Amino acid sequence: MSYILEMRGIYKHFGEVLANDHVDLKVEAGTVHSIVGENGAGKTTLMCILYGLYKADSGQIFIDGKEVDINSPSDAIANGIGMIHQHFKLIPAMTVAENVMLGLEPRKGKIFLDLxxxxxxxxxxSDRYGLAVDPKALVGNISVGIKQRVEILKVLYHKANIMILDEPTALLTPQESEDLFRVINHLREDGKTILFISHKLKEIMQISDRITVMRDGKIVDTVEKRDTNEVKLARMMVGRDVFLKPAPAPKKVDGAVLKVEDVSAVNEFHRPVLTDVSFDVRSGEILGIAGIDGNGQTELVRALIGLQPITKGKITLKGKQMDHKPVKLIRDEGIGVVPEDRLMEGLVVDFNVQENLFLGLQRNKPFSDGKLISWKAVRKNADDLVKFFDIRTPNNEQKVNLLSGGNQQKIIVARELSHNPEMIIAAQPTRGLDIAATDFVHEQLIKQRDEGKAILLLSLSLDEILLLSTRIAVIYKGSIVAIVNKDETTAEDLGLMMLGGTYEHIPA
Amino acid sequence: MNTVKKFLLKREDVFSTLIALLIAFGIIAILLMSTGRPAGEAFYYFIKGAFGNVENTSNTISRVIPLTIAGVAFLIGAKCAVFNVGVEGQLILGAMASAIVGYIVHLPAIIHLPLMLLAGMAAGGLYAFIPAWLKTKRGVNEILSTIMLNYPATFFTHFLVLKVLPMEGVVPATPKIDATARFATLIEGTRLHAGFVVAILVVVFAYFLLNKTSIGYEMRAVGANKEAARFHGIPVEKRMITAFMLSGALAGLAGAVEVAGVHYRFLDQFSPGYGYDSITVAMVGLMNPIGVVLSATLFGALKTGILDMSIYTEIPRQLTTLINGIVVLLIASKEMIRSSFSKLVRGKEEFKQEKE
Known part of the structure; x- marks a missing residue:
């Protein structure tokens, strides 16, 4: 069998970090070859070397059996390699067509553009590959999914045979991802070779022909898709068994901790965002809220902690009235929140680890007597939490913006659990996290549940809801349309209710 | 090698500021030489003029005092997401209020001096309440409102001096304040006065407030990320109003100290732009109270050193304005310097890696 691309003995280190340790990779022509691994496993480094963005310390690259020297992206393009970056490199003020042709525009008499x-x-x-892009549309006006297609067009225009897609679904909605997979299949049928970088196992199993797993800069194995499954891949990526199986049934479910009765709210334009929402969360259970993005989940969380004024209804925590109270009072009453936006709501990224680990508790004992901060207590708290939750940081005075997403989330989870709240609200707690970090968050939530805490889980991922929840509430257009026991429902039923109970055609 | 690297990177902001200043002075030197003026000689007289003898050093310090207090005033606001460009106006009103208290009431020094300083703080703080209220309740951008509010402050004091208050002598100014409202001169024949103790106290206060108290932590959280602060139960608007008024009060204090230590009265055209300089001082001082002292020293020296330089080298005094401008420009482009500095120290590829 001949390979269109072969990388041999690629070795690369950054300072003390070994990013690629003698990596060998063989890719067959006309296949979708996935490279998977946790964040920091070295997959992006490997692709940057292939595309000429980094220079390997040692190693060889062969295209169609011939050794090539790639020192810059233009060398890569000359060798038929194209890369679609995670963050697009397009000019918003220009049209789709102008972006695609940029640098290699057809001209009239060498001076004028041949529009x-x-x-x-x-x-x-666009037509040939079923991309359905309007060449005359301004890039600034088109959606993320279409922008990605423009990037693909650009690479196609450069006559690439090998296309690298670096975490292409990271910014896409589920529908856009499906469309992308259709495009990828189209490209494969046309004989293109796709290198697909991701850490989302589900989509890898959906799209790949072969899968290479990387861990700690080394290749663990390359397998055929038909010989593997998500659990096996996860084990290879992480190096140990991971959860990914449904949470065991709760031990003991008690009375309601949080009661929400007929709560309604409007946004700043006086449009209703929550309408007569009622549910309760009981001690020892996880209530999952399933719904498509933008159906009131954000407002619900904000209403519960006092950030979103409510126009009607009652919220009680352990029998105490919580609506129309200041945020600080509600939080101190015993609500821990993992907010949906880690960087904007969960952390002060310019603060260091220990400062973030007592955010919101700056007036509570032992960190303060109400006026003065005890840095001794802050340091001790940080030492304890960093150790207990295995937060990877060079030291506790490291600013958190330099930590990985997983470690940032660990800081939030550690802090919110540290004051032992009876009610925990987790909104999109694993968004953007890799498997090990996701597993950590899931484990913590289940542990808290079994300790008798009441947990409200909001997630856009139906899989996550089904994995963790005891009961599931479906939110649609600001209303709870159903509350069901997990054992009595299916993903299909939930999906239907999330769409408002009717099948709707979702346009591409 | 690696410890050196780590040290350089940990203090990245300090080194990039120093590099920015070096480049600024390099540009000045080139400008001087290209117009046929001796740069080396100019520099010599500049240093001599600022720190050459006891008198010059004392005069430099007397400039550093208001710059330090005003710099801290700006810093306290900026740390809490309040960009108070109105330090100038608050400082002028503070000076006027303290000058009035200084000459109208007659009290023993132990009460009179603190009272006139408090009057200055009150005037500055209350004046800052206007933009604070506009910002938090009406969403008016504080940069615009404070710049605009500097004008009423200037012209109101102008009006008071010319039309309302009695005048002594030929210069438009208020009557001199009582001896009981004055800071003692520390070195006879110079302008160095006991107000520098106030400056030190202000720096210590700011450091303590921001780093040791719960409210200071909350103010910094608001400054770094309002959304997160709100999410964690910090009353964002209240903290911003506090910071704004505190900033104004310190600005007023800077004016009062200037009255009690240097002029002993309110002069029309009171401030040589201390309020505007406070922004540069705070930024060059890296938004750190200790850093503000160092950068206030630099800008104070700039004001006194340039005098000797212009006398002995025939370089016009207006060069100060140019120097100020170039320094501000380079400090503003510090991010660029910082990233090249990082690249240089880390090595190119490591830098790229970290950026991703």
Missing amino acids: KQINQQTKEL
């Missing part, structure tokens, strides 16, 4: 040619060639390319 007709530009638009027509873009349209041809």
Whole structure:
């Protein structure tokens, strides 16, 4: 079997970090070859070396059996390699076609752009691969999913045979991801070779022909898709068994801790965002809130902690009235919150680890007597939490913006659990996290549940809801349309209710 | 090697500021030489003029005092997401209030001096309440409102001096304050006065407030991320109003100290732009109370050193304005310097890696 691409003995280190340790990779022509691994496993480094963004310390690259020297992206492009970056490199003020042709524009008499040619060639390319992109649309006005297609068009225009997609679904909605997979299949049928970088196992199992797993800069194994499954891949990526199986049934479910009765709220434009929402969360259970993004989940969390004024209804925690109270009072009453936006709501990224580990508790004992901060207590708290939750940081005075997403989330979880709240609200607690970090968060939530805490879980991932919840509430257009026991429902039923109970055609 | 690297990177902001200043002075030197003026000689007289003897050093310090207090005033606001460009106006009103208290009431020194300083703080703090209220309740950008509010402050004091208050002598100014409202001169024949103790106290206060108290922590949290602060139960608007008024009060104090230590009265055209300089001072001082002292020293020296320089080298005094401008420009582009500095120390590829 001949390989279109072969990388041999790629070795690369950054300072003390070994990013690629003698990596060998063989890719067959006309396949979708996935490279998977946790954040920091070295997959992006490997691709940057292939695309000429980094220079390997040692190692060889062969294209169609011939050794090539790639020192810059233009070398890579000359060798038929294209890369679609996670963050797009497009010019918003120019049209799709102009972006696609940029640098290699057809001209009239060497001076003037041949706009007709530009638009027509873009349209041809777009039609050929089923991309359905309007060449004359301004890039600034199109959606993220379409922008990605423009990047793909650009690479196609550069006549790439090998296309690298670096975590292409990170910014896409589920529907956009499905569309992307259709495009990828189209490209594969046309004989292109796709290198697909990701750490989302589900989509890897969906799209790949072969899968290479990396861990700590080394290749663990390369396997055929038909010979593996998500659990096996996860084990290879993380190096040990991971959860990924449904949470065991709760030990003991008690009375309601949080009661929400007929709560309604409007946004700043006086449009209703929550309408007659009622549910309760009982001690020892996880109540999952399933719903498509933008159906009131954000407002619900904000209403519960006093940030979103409510126009009607009652919220009680252990029988105490909580609505129309200041945030600080509600939080101190015993609510821990893992907010959906880690960087904007969960952390002060310019603060260091120990400062973030007592955010919100700066007037509570033992950190303060109400006026003065005891840095001794702050340091001790940080030492304890960093050790207990295994937060990876060079030291406790490290600013958190330099930590990985997983470690940032650990800081939030550690802090919110540290004051032992009876009610925990977790909103999108694993968004953007890799498997090990996701597993950590899930484990903590289940542990808290079994200690008798009441947990409200909001997630856009139905899989996560099904994995963890005891009961599931479906939110649609600001209303709770159903509350069901997990054992009595299916993903299909929930999906239907999340869409408002009717099948709707979702346009591409 | 690695410890050196780590040290350089840990203090990255300090080194990039120093590099920015070096480049600024390099540009000045080139400008001087290209117009046929002796840069080396100019520098010599500059240093001599600022620190050459006891008198010059004392005069430099007397400039450092208001710059330090005003710099801290700006810093306290900026730490809590309040960009108070109104330090100038608050300082002028503070000076006027303290000058009035200084000459109208007659009290023993132990009460009179603190009272006139408090009057200055009250005037500055209350004046800052206007933009604070506008910002938190009406969403008016504080940069615009404070810049605009500097004008009423200037012209109101102008009006008081010319039309309302009695005048002594030919210069438009208020009557001199009582001896009981004055700071003692520390070195006879110079302008060095006991107000520098106040400056030190202000720096210590700011450091203590921001780093040792719960409210200071909350103010910094608001400054670094309002959304997160709100989410964690910090009353964002209240803290901003506090910071704004505190900033104004310190600005007023800077004016009062200037009255009690240097002029002993309110002069029309009172401030040589201390309020505007406070922004540069705080930024060059890296938004750190101790850093503010160092950068106030630099800018104080700039004001006194330039005098000797212009006398002995025939370089016009207006060069100060130019120097100020170039320093501000380079400090503003510090991020660029910082990233090249990082690249240099870390090595190019490591830098790229970390950016991702």
